[in-house]
Amino acid sequence: MNPILRSLALAVTCVTLAAPALAEEPKRPECIAPAAPGGGFDLTCKLIQSGLLEQKLLSKPMRVTYMPGGVGAVAYNAVVAQRPADGGTVVAWSSGSLLNLAQGKFGRFDENAVRWLAAVGTSYGAIAVASDSPFKTLDDLVQALKKDPSQVVIGSGGTVGSQDWMQTALIAKAAGINPRELRYVALEGGGEITTALLGHHIQVGSTDISDSMPNVIAGKMRLLAVFSDKRLEEPDMKDIPTAKEQGYDIVWPVVRGFYVGPKVSDEDYAWWKTTFDKLLASEQFAKLRDDRELFPFALTGAELDTYVKKQVADYKVLAKEFGLIQ
Known part of the structure; x- marks a missing residue:
């Protein structure tokens, strides 16, 4: 082999050995x-x-x-x-x-x-109720909780300390209610919250807006509040009030x-x-x-x-x- 070609081949081999192998697409993603x-x-x-x-x-x-x-x-x-x-x-x-x-x-x-x-x-976090719920605003819910927190069953993903629990705990704290007095049902994620809410096994769902919107659009659920800094601009969301505008300074992305x-x-x-x-x-x-x-x-x-x-x-x-x- 020509000495120059041999040197080039050796250089290419060294570079190839030194470079890490590129990963391929997973076989079973x-x-x-x-x-x-x-x-x-x-x-x-x-x-x-x-x-x-x-x-x-x-x-x-x-x-x-x-x-x-x-x-x-x-x-x-x-x-x-x-x-x-x-x-x-x-x-x-x-x-x-x-x-x-x-x-x-x-x-x-x-x-x-x-x-x-x-x-x-x-x-963003949200507070959901069934479409026929007597709670029309976040304050309706807060007043019911102040009167007797044991009479309002709240479904959340996870137990005390979970994200969904934290959302309602922040509302309770802002309203002067002990969060530990709220009545929770621990569920496994947004799917179970929706099922329990539409089946009237719970009265309130602490969830998030992306989980809820399909049923809101279908007229099966309403959102009392979304925990965004300001109203969301999407056509299906623009009429959903924030917690902040209802007097509860809570934002939860x-x-x-x-x-x-x-x-x-x-x-x-x-x-x-x-x-x-x-x-x-x-x-x-x-x-x-x-x-x-x-x-x-x-x-x-x-x-x-x-x-x-x-x-x-x-x-x-x-x-x-x-x-x-x-």
Whole structure:
């Protein structure tokens, strides 16, 4: 071989050996929704299932599987302990997941136990009632709670200290009511809250607006308040009053996103991050997100990790304020 060609071939070989192998598309891509079907985690997985396929970022449909329990705790522990290196699986999380992590509700694993991948949108907390409820305003509900909190059954995703519990606890605190006197039924996510509310097994649902809007549009439910800073501008939402305008200064965004196991390779993590960056930048994804009543909120990789750690720290302060942790 010509000496010059031999030198070039050797150089190419060295570069090839030095460069890390590029990860390929997962053979069996999966999104775990850590709750029963029909709620916010399900919505989050279905959003990227549609988006990744529509944008041809995956060549095959992503499976959506359900792993309810502890409003995310079962899935979190399963992925960390049993599937830590599974590079084909992403798991949905929300602000409620971070609130639970802040209180140690995910067992021995904390916010440092997984690799935070992407945030894809945000919703806002909301207080929902059935369309035939006697409560017409947030103040109607507050007055009933002041009169006798035991007579109002509130459904929330998770037990005392959960995100849904926190929303009504903040209302109670603002109204001078002891949150511990409220009567709660712990349910597993937004799907079960909706079912219980429409079946009149509960009188009030502490949920979020993206879970609720399909039934609001269908005339089956009403929202007494949304916990946004100002009224939302979407046509179907513009008539829903905020808690703030009704005298309760409460804002509660519900960010939604994904994490992967702690031992997922850097190559697989980089593939997912790059893929999510492409997805989040597309106009088609923006439409899919809007169709699911979610609002823009996009972070990936190190920026998301920083955001998550700060949120957990802030939630720990709030949890201490309510006596949920020491």
